[in-house]
Each structure stands twice: as structure tokens, then as C-alpha cells.
Amino acid sequence: MNNREHRHLSEIGVVKLVTLLQEGHSQQEVARRLGVSQSVVSRAWRRYRETGIYHRRQGQGRKRKTTYAEDRLLRISAKRKRFCTARELKNDLQLATGTTVSTDTIRRRLSEAELKPYRPATGPVLTAGHRRARLQFVHRHADWQIEDWRHVLFTDKSRFCLSTNDRRRRVWRRPGERFVQCAIQEVERFGGGSVMVWGGITFEDRTNLVVLNRGSMTAVTYRDDIIVHVVEPFGAIHGTRFVFMHDNAWPHIANVVRQALVAANINVLERPPRNPDLNPIEHLWDNLDRKIRALENPPSTLHELSIRLQEVWTAIHQEEVAALIQSMPSRIADCIRARGGHTRY
Incomplete structure (x- = not known):
């Protein structure tokens, strides 16, 4: 200032x-x-x-409507019920103390304690069993360094919609123009259709992006289209230190898939359920979607979307992929600190 x-x-x-x-x-x-x-x-x-004095005289402003004890009660209530509204806190305060204040006063008191409303971070539902499984996984790999993770093929599938609204895009408008036609983003119902893809990344390489034309995956299609045609040739190129990592979705752990992996002599590192933060390819899917939306001529059909996805996937710099995999030791450490709970990843 x-x-x-x-x-x-x-x-x-x-x-x-x-x-x-x-x-x-x-x-x-x-x-x-x-x-x-x-x-x-x-x-x-x-x-x-x-x-004859140098300091300012005490101001005669409006008397504060809440006491120190009531302010403390508000802070405690907001910390215990993180998703409650200012109106709910106002009603709780009135019920507990008889003091009636406005919702603006509630927000000011919480702001004084650096408690402000933000859009919450999101994450999958984690039961006690999920947390235990996540914690066991990260403890088993707590000593792994980048040299260990660089030989792992991180894989996953993802669905991309032809039309979507991820709430990231902004529009310039004046007050009162929320529903002006030029300021409305039109979105197709159910996304206008979608494309399911599968891919894998390592520190120095990546697989081709496989478009799943049937839109779903069974154990047999996973074995034939992914394990046999993609993972086995990829593993043969990368030698004996190659490790294949996928989650424990039903098509992945079916007997026909396990037998194919054993027959191909592929080392498998199975991830526990509900762990997108422990798979760096999840961030690549997000980046891939942003790049598709940022195209000057975005795809208008599902066929165009499939082609553009493969083109953008191929054009992603390997340094971007390597940087994601380099974060694995930090991801493991964060999950241990969270005792198997949600992490910043």
C-alpha cells in the first residue's frame, strides 16, 4: 500500500x-x-x-453484537460442521445463546479467524477397509525411489464426453447478464455421447492410446485387446525389470487375465481400490481433456473425438509424463501421513 x-x-x-x-x-x-x-x-x-496526547482517542463505533465466547462458539461450530451454511450457524448461535445476528456478521466473525468459504476438494468415497488397503500398499512401497518407479507401466481407462461443462470455463458479463443468450454455455444432455480409452505410461515411454469401440470392457476383451496386443509387446521391449500396474477391477483380476499375465511372465503390481491419487496417469487424463477442449476446432462427432484423443495423446511431451511419475515418492509419503485417507493429489 x-x-x-x-x-x-x-x-x-x-x-x-x-x-x-x-x-x-x-x-x-x-x-x-x-x-x-x-x-x-x-x-x-x-x-x-x-x-496534549500523541495517540488517537478510542473510537465510538457501533457496539460489537457478539461476545468473545460467542465468537469462539462460532469458530468451533464451523470447524466441527465444515459444510454448514452461514444461516445454519446463525440459527445454532441463536438457539444456544439467544443472540440474533445477521448472516453477514457470521461470515465476518469466521473471516476474522481465517475461516472462509471455498469450493471443496473432491475425492472418492473411502471406507475403513479402503483406507486400510491403501495404507498397506503405501507401506509396502515406502522405500521405493524413482529408479524403482521408472520401470512401472501405470495403466488406466477413462471416458471422454463429446460435450461437457467442467465449470472451469469463464464468461465475461455484467451484473444482470447471467441469462443473456451470448453468455450461456450450451451443453448436450449426457455429454452428447462418449468415448472410452485405455492407456499406459512409464518414465521414458508410453503405450498407444486404445479406443474401446464397444464402450465397455469384459475380462476377455481386456485380455485380447489390452494384455495380448499391447502389454505383452510393450513388456518385451522394456526387459526383465518391467512391472505392470493396474487396479483390481473385476475384468483385471479375472482368471483368464491372470493366466495370460502368468503365461507372459509379466510382473504385476496391483493397486488397492479407490486410489486415483496413487496413479499418476489420472492427472494425464485431466490434461488430455483440457487439451482437447482448448483445440481451435474441437471435435463434433465421436469419431472425430477418438481421432483427436489419439493425436493429442501422441503429442504430449514425455517430460510431462516423467514429471508425474517423479511425484510417486511424494504421493506415497502423503498417503502415509493421511493414514490411508485423501491426499492433495
């Missing part, structure tokens, strides 16, 4: 002001030297001559 925006001077500043004025300097010169407006100098000088 610029010093000339200050409306008041500290007690030391007033002492300097009085001294300079008593030495014969003009109010305008004192204001310039202290970096304040001349009106600030005038008020401080008049107050000193009337009272």
Missing part, C-alpha cells in the same frame, strides 16, 4: 509531526515528509493541541 493512502499515523509518527510543526515547518511540508495527506497532519495537530 502506498504511504499516502494511510489515514492515521502511529504515536511515533505524531511525535515527529508535532516536532516538525513546532520547528516551524508548514503542514504541507510535514505531510510530504511523512507520506500522508495534509488533512491527516491537520487532524493530528488539532488533537494534540486540544488534548
Whole structure:
């Protein structure tokens, strides 16, 4: 903030002001030297001559409507019920203490404690069993370094809609123009159709992006289209240290798939359920979707969407992929600290 925006001077500043004025300097010169407006100098000088004191007199503003104990109760209630509204907190305060305040007062009191409303982070539902499984997995791999993770093929499938609204896009508008036609983003119902794809990444390489034409995956199609045609040739290229990582979705753990992996002599690292934060390819899916939406001519048909997905997937720089895999030790450490719960990833 610029010093000339200050409306008041500290007690030391007033002492300097009085001294300079008593030495014969003009109010305008004192204001310039202290970096304040001349009106600030005038008020401080008049107050000193009337009272003989250097500090400001106590203000006579409106009396605070809540006590310290009530403020503390509000803070505790907001921390215990993180998703409650200001109106709900207002009603709880009135029921507990009889004090009636506005919702704006509730928000101001919480803001004083640095409690402000934000859009919440999202994550999958984690039961106690999910947390235990996640914690067991990260403890088993707590000692793994980048050299260990660089040989892992992280795989997953994802669905991309032809039309979607992820709430990231913004529109310039004036107050009252929310429903002006030029400011409305039109979205097809159910996304206008979707394309399911499968892919895998390692520190130095990635698989081709496989478009699942039937839109779903069974154990047999997973074995034939993914394991046999993609994973086995990919593993043969990368040697004996190659590790294949997928989750424990039913098509992945079916007997026909396990037998195919054993027959191909592929080392498998199965992830526990509900762990998108422990698979760096999840972030790549998000980046892939953003790149598709940012195209100058976005796809208008499912066939075009499939082609564009494969083109953008191929064009992604490997450094971007490597940076995601380099975060694996940090992901493991964060999950341990969270005791198997949600992490920032």
C-alpha cells in the first residue's frame, strides 16, 4: 500500500509531526515528509493541541453484537460442521445463546479467524477397509525411489464426453447478464455421447492410446485387446525389470487375465481400490481433456473425438509424463501421513 493512502499515523509518527510543526515547518511540508495527506497532519495537530496526547482517542463505533465466547462458539461450530451454511450457524448461535445476528456478521466473525468459504476438494468415497488397503500398499512401497518407479507401466481407462461443462470455463458479463443468450454455455444432455480409452505410461515411454469401440470392457476383451496386443509387446521391449500396474477391477483380476499375465511372465503390481491419487496417469487424463477442449476446432462427432484423443495423446511431451511419475515418492509419503485417507493429489 502506498504511504499516502494511510489515514492515521502511529504515536511515533505524531511525535515527529508535532516536532516538525513546532520547528516551524508548514503542514504541507510535514505531510510530504511523512507520506500522508495534509488533512491527516491537520487532524493530528488539532488533537494534540486540544488534548496534549500523541495517540488517537478510542473510537465510538457501533457496539460489537457478539461476545468473545460467542465468537469462539462460532469458530468451533464451523470447524466441527465444515459444510454448514452461514444461516445454519446463525440459527445454532441463536438457539444456544439467544443472540440474533445477521448472516453477514457470521461470515465476518469466521473471516476474522481465517475461516472462509471455498469450493471443496473432491475425492472418492473411502471406507475403513479402503483406507486400510491403501495404507498397506503405501507401506509396502515406502522405500521405493524413482529408479524403482521408472520401470512401472501405470495403466488406466477413462471416458471422454463429446460435450461437457467442467465449470472451469469463464464468461465475461455484467451484473444482470447471467441469462443473456451470448453468455450461456450450451451443453448436450449426457455429454452428447462418449468415448472410452485405455492407456499406459512409464518414465521414458508410453503405450498407444486404445479406443474401446464397444464402450465397455469384459475380462476377455481386456485380455485380447489390452494384455495380448499391447502389454505383452510393450513388456518385451522394456526387459526383465518391467512391472505392470493396474487396479483390481473385476475384468483385471479375472482368471483368464491372470493366466495370460502368468503365461507372459509379466510382473504385476496391483493397486488397492479407490486410489486415483496413487496413479499418476489420472492427472494425464485431466490434461488430455483440457487439451482437447482448448483445440481451435474441437471435435463434433465421436469419431472425430477418438481421432483427436489419439493425436493429442501422441503429442504430449514425455517430460510431462516423467514429471508425474517423479511425484510417486511424494504421493506415497502423503498417503502415509493421511493414514490411508485423501491426499492433495
